[in-house]
Amino acid sequence: MKFSLLLITLTFALHSSSQIPESKYVKLTFTPRINGESILIESESSEALKKEKATISNFKWYISNVTLLHDGKVVFSEANSIHLLDVSKIGKPEISLSTPSSIAFDQVSFFLGLDSTINVSGNMEGDLDPTLGMYWTWQSGYIHFKLEGSTTEGKDFSYHLGGYRSPFSTCEKVTLNCSESWNGNISVSIDKFLDSIDLNEESHIMSPGKRSKELIKLAALMFEVSE
């Protein structure tokens, strides 16, 4: 009798716990913008593009170590958190986090780039595959941020920001505050980055070093929560 009671209780407990959804998806969507307008790569049909300061032909970057925080404490840390976001792909670049359903957070934090461990001993698969054009062949390391295009005056620019060797590490931490009802949209304001560089003086950065490190800090400022 006691045993059957135990069995029934257990069955109930297991059954009821399976009724409560245990996880949900938090989607972080990255929208590249110039002067507030969303841009698509090589979309010549858009009227807005003619007024823009630049045409972007290539824009990819690595995001890693994504965490969600509440009151300054980490409430979720993504496992195997390595993502290559590529604006030339159809649709918006996004990251889907599988989190506990009860989660509440007021900050999202991530690295723009990859830490040195991944640079030196990552598995070279998936988003880390060198065929994606983000790995330097002549020197160890990933390009963390690649932005290529030309201005309306026809000046070409090409920024390949990367490198992990101290003191020129370009893995930059980004922390964004958000409301608890935030929809996960992040704006990536390209004009903010281009406005802080003198394109006439400096249109190409193709290797790690001091300038790369300085520019990745500016690139990090492109990311903003849009509510």
Place this chain on the structure above:
Amino acid sequence: MNRLRYFITLFALSSIVLLAFNEGEGDSSTISYPARWPKPVYDFTANPLHPLKIALGRKLFYDPILSKDSTVTCANCHLSYTAFTHVDHALSHGINDSIGSRNSMALVNLAWSKSFMWDGAIERLDAQALAPITHPAEMGESLENVLRKLNRSEAYSKLFEQAYDQTPVSTKQLLEALAQFQLTLVSAGSKYDLAQRGEYDFTEQEAKGYRVFKIHCNSCHTEPLFTNDDFENNGLKLDPDLNDLGRYGVTQRPGDSLKFKVPSLRNVEFSRPYMHDGRFNTLREVISHYESGINPSSTVAERLKSGIPLSEHQKADLLAFMLTLSDRAFLFNPDFAYPRN
């Protein structure tokens, strides 16, 4: 009682012989090397050796499919008989007869290196092959194209699938297979090595040369690998045409200017010409350089700045010792040469 003593002695002797070689915990997924050597730094757990993968890497090493116009293989610049380097060439050349900017390095005992290339630009063996494959003056190809060619080849598709149990051929598989073959290139059978194991007696000249070596050369060309795996400025004057600042190009630290990776001296008898730009054709020139040719620029080690004082006798002795680093079993190992199947 005599019988027991006999068996105990036999047991003791076989243990000593077995202990002389360390199999890395008796494990064929890694390389074997003499017991007194340091442990390799390569992470074999991430890429455990397997005969099918080694054979595949070896086939690729000798295959011009990796180059844009199918004329250049890894072996072109890294020939097994000549210490896995390119003899008689100061600077290596690639497709369309293009000349590079540096001398090809000898591939040996790679599992113990933390970095690769004369300036240490590459810090993982698995990634090294990307550099020559894509360099316009070497193989001039793109990684995507190489994978396309391999996937189109029936022979390679089959070999990769057998080795990795996966299709299609991927970057990771290609790089790991090439790394596996290169990791097997272990040289530990020279006269020097036999002498260390008590299986060879140095001649009087070789022994004298060894003493000179230990006093003057060992701090950079450290036994048993004959390199300290670090970067040094050994007093070579800057060549104004090549303008090669070595390690500085990678770290941008002024203290690294004109520093280059210390190459292993194993098989140095066969790896001429010498130095990062192949400026010395003979070992005699090298020894002369250290004795009286040092350019004492600021990043040269203090102990080298005024040269190494050597008499003519000592130079000859040192040369004799350096010849004991030749390992013919390594150079002519059929498992390392062009695959005949």
